[in-house]
Structure formats: structure tokens, C-alpha cells
Amino acid sequence: MTSEPSDPSLFEALEPGQLTLYSERPLPRRRLGRGMLALLVLLRVYVLIAIPIVAYAFVRALLAH
Amino acid sequence: MSQDVSDLGVFLGPAAAAAAAAELVTREDVLRARDRQRVLRSRAGRHRLRLLWLLLGPGVLVMLGENDGPSMVSYATTGATYGIGFFVPFILLTFLMAYLVQEMTVRLGAATHRGHAELIFQRFGPFWGYFAMGDLVIGNLLTLMTEFIAIQVGGLYFGVPQPVSVGGGVLLVSLSLALRRYATWERTAMALAAFNLLFVPAALFAHPDAARLVHALAFWKPLPGGVNPAFVTMILADIGATVTPWMIFFQQSAVVDKGLTREDVREGRLDTALGAMLAALAAIATVVAAAPLFGAHVDVSEFASGADFASALRPFLGRFGATLFALGIMEAGLVAAMTISTSSSYALAEAIAERHSMNLDLAHGRWFYASAIGSALIAGAVVLTPGAPLLAMTLTVNVLATLLMPPALLFLLLLVNDREIMGDLANRRAANLAGGTIVVAISLIGALYGVITIFPGLLPG
Secondary structure, three states: OOOOOOOHHHHHHOOHHHOHHHHOOOOOOOOOOHHHHHHHHHHHHHHHHHHHHHHHHHHHHHHHO | OOOHHHHHHHHHOHHHHHHHHHHOOOHHHHHHHHHHHHHHHHHHOOOHHHHHHHHOOHHHHHHHHHOOHHHHHHHHHHHHHHOOOOHHHHHHHHHHHHHHHHHHHHHHHHHHOOOHHHHHHHHHOHHHHHHHHHHHHHHHHHHHHHHHHHHHHHHHHOOOOHHHHHHHHHHHHHHHHHOOOHHHHHHHHHHHHHHHHHHHHHHHOOOOOHHHHHHHHHHOOOOOOOOOHHHHHHHHHHHHOOOOHHHHHHHHHHHHHHOOOHHHHHHHHHHHHHHHHHHHHHHHHHHHHHHHHHHOOOOOOOOOOHHHHHHHHHHHHHHHHHHHHHHHHHHHHHHHHHHHHHHHHHHHHHHOOOOOOOOOOOOOOHHHHHHHHHHHHHHHHHHHOOOOOHHHHHHHHHHHHHHOHHHHHHHHHHHHOOHHHHHHHOOOHHHHHHHHHHHHHHHHHHHHHHHHHHOOOOOOO
16 A cells, blocks of 8 residues: 555554554444434524524625625 | 454554554555654653653644634734723633633544544434534635635735735645645644744733733723623634634544544643643734724724734834734734645545545545645635625634534534543543533524624614
């Protein structure tokens, strides 16, 4: 994977999890409880409401100048 | 999970694992291993200062990076509108909040060796991953535009034509990545970020009254005008000037790219605390430097930029003080352009499961490098577009960043409480209490902003 010469002992400085070989392996999915899912949905709704409000304030500021 | 990532060494033994790894290593592995060797030697030799120096970087950069163009304009507006009073201790509080949030990213990166975006995608799936990415991309692109606005207006103060300053900014972002070496990029950005402290001598030219500063810090007063819509917007903008989603993504990925491990968490915390202290110092200095405008009743509502502040401050700070102020605004934009474009790069490459490191060569890191350079080019082009609403954008960006923060913080809290990946570095009760309080506080202030935007007559004045 690399053309650079490397001393194998050099890699003792790294934890195995730091190697590209390892970090490319995906971690398993985690199951979220209903309460946490509800909170994530709630905050998503919060953002979906907030963005148009910011856009409205942006347009108002634009028209004011 | 924390056992899983170390099983190569468990099954093969350290030497055999190292030899096996050598067969399949990449350029970034080699470069990171060299950096780690220096750290391990310093730790073994108990060279504490050298060890700290080697491990400094992500925390200092993320904090000084967030003292960006719109943030410094927010702090200057704060000083010019409210003088030295309530907002001085409030800014200190926001940096404490920033430390609490960013410290979690140090532990996450050191424990998992994975970036924030890839953890969200892998642990919670693409549905939530794309939402988190959407927030980040919108916030980062808009913020990046305001960084180029800062670079542009800083340049204008010195008579530099807009295409030259903006083009120079895009070129600097691109050249810093062309180094293809995390350590070099980090030290270059840190050297530039040191100029954020130019606001400190600029503040001294304002001859601040030490007794008033101490009184403000002790009593959170005065607060001229009381609680009104402008005050709520200022609160939101100052929070947005210290805690934003890009910081979470950037610091965690930088910690991973730098190669911090569980052993280095203490130094990672010191790095973050030092960054928060330096950034708070520069932020408060900006409020103090702009405070003479409050005393002279100068209306800053029509100011478009930091350069306007620098020009308006010239009678109070003198030519040299105003020049320092304008240079500081330019630096704020430049360093943030580097860190924010890199934050986008890490997150986008992690989201599409591409390689993501500043130690990558150009062939393997084409998506990584293309994201940063592409986002800088888009932001630069928008800023140079004739008639672009630059003033309205600058005022809106920090508010938007704050409103995007609660979901980003919830993902952070979920991940940092995930004992499968965090092991003994998972959050304790106090950190969860602090994190939860920050989510609730930012959500409530954001909701208040929404209400007073739609119903402006609700609060006086």
C-alpha cells in the first residue's frame, strides 16, 4: 500500500487501532432506545424550524440595507 | 470494542503484529508512527515540556480557529454596543462551555482512533449520519464564506484589491494542504494563529480601566439597554463565536490524525484548556479594544466588517492600534479558512468511507483534498460575486451555528457515553450534567431567538 521504505519496529509506536488497515473496518451499529430516538427527532424538528427562521431574519436584514 | 481494536497485538504479540502491519502500511501510518515515536521517547525520558509541546495542536487550533472573522466582528460589536460589562464574564463562560465540549472530542478521538463523522455513520447509521453531515456542510460553507469576507475586508484596510486577498486566502488553504503532512500543517496553522493575540496589544491602546474590568468580571454589570431582541441576538452570536459544530468534527479528526492515544488524554486536555484561555483572552481584548466606540456613542449597526471597526477605532487606538486590529481580523479569517475547510474535508471523506488524513498523498487523498480546496474555491467565488449580501451573511452565520449546535451536541454526548467504544474514558455524571445543561441552554436561547424574530414586539426595544 505504500512505496516508502519502512522499519517494522517503527509500527510498535502505533496502537493497532491506529493503522489504516484497522480503522477502515466499520464499527457495529448501535441500537438506540425509543427515548433517545424521540430526542433526536425532536432536535431535528428544532433545526428544521430554526433554519427557515434564520433565513427569514437573513432576508429581513437584506431588505433593511 | 476497545478490546477489539487492540486484538492484532493480543493475537500476534507486539513484534509480530508490527511486522504484519509493516506489510500493509500506508503513507499516513508511516508518518504517524514517526510522530508517535517522538512522543513515546519524550514520555519515556520524562521530558514533560517537550511532551506537551509535541502533543499541543488540535485544542489550541480549534479554539483560536473559532476566534474567526465573524466571531471577532461579534466581539467588536459587543464591545461597541455594551462596553465593558456583562459580556466580559459571559464570554469567559462561553469558553468554559467550549472547553467542556471539546474535551469530550479529545477522549473520543484517543479512545476510538476514528473521526466524529465516521463514528456517527457507523454507530447510528446513514440516516442520522446524513442529517449530521447536512448541518455541518451548510454551517461550514456559510462560515467559510464569512472567513473570506474577513480576509477581503482586512485586505481592503491595507489597500489590497479584493481578488488578490481572496485569491491569496484560497491559495494559502491549498498550499497548506499540499504539504501532505499533518504535523507541518498543524505547526504552520499554529504559527499563524498566534497572531490572534494581536487583539491584546490593540486593547492596550484603548487604555482600559482595570477597575471596570474587575467590576464587570465580579458582578456581570453593567448591561445597558437591558434584555431586548438585540441582546438575545448578541448572546446567541457570542455563543456561536465559541461553540460550533465544525469544532467538534475538526478536533476529533485532528486528534486521530495526530495519533493521540489514551495515554495522551491529559496533554490533550491541557492543549484544549490552553487554547480556550488564549482564545478567551483575545476575545475579551477585542471587546475592550472596541469599547471606546460605546463611550463615544458610535452607531455600529451599519458597519459591514472588521475593517469598518478598524477605521472607526483609529481615533481611539491610534494608527498602530487600528492596524493591529485590521491585521487581527485578517488573521482570524485566514486561520479559520484553514481549519474549517479541513473540518469539511475530514467529515466528507469519513462520511463516504474514503481515506481521510493530512498525511495522505494526493492520489489516495483526492476526495479529502478536493473537499477542502473545492469548498474554499466556492466560498471565495461567492464572496467575489458582485452584489453578494456580505453584511447580512456575516451577521447570520454565528446565529445559525448556534442553532445547529444542539443536535451536534446530542450526538457527541451519545458517543462519549458509549462504553463499548469508550471503555473507561466514557463520560462521568458531572460531564453529562454539564453537557446536558449546555444542550438545554442553547436550545432555549435558540427558541427565544426564534420567537422574538417572528414576534419582534414581544421584548422591549
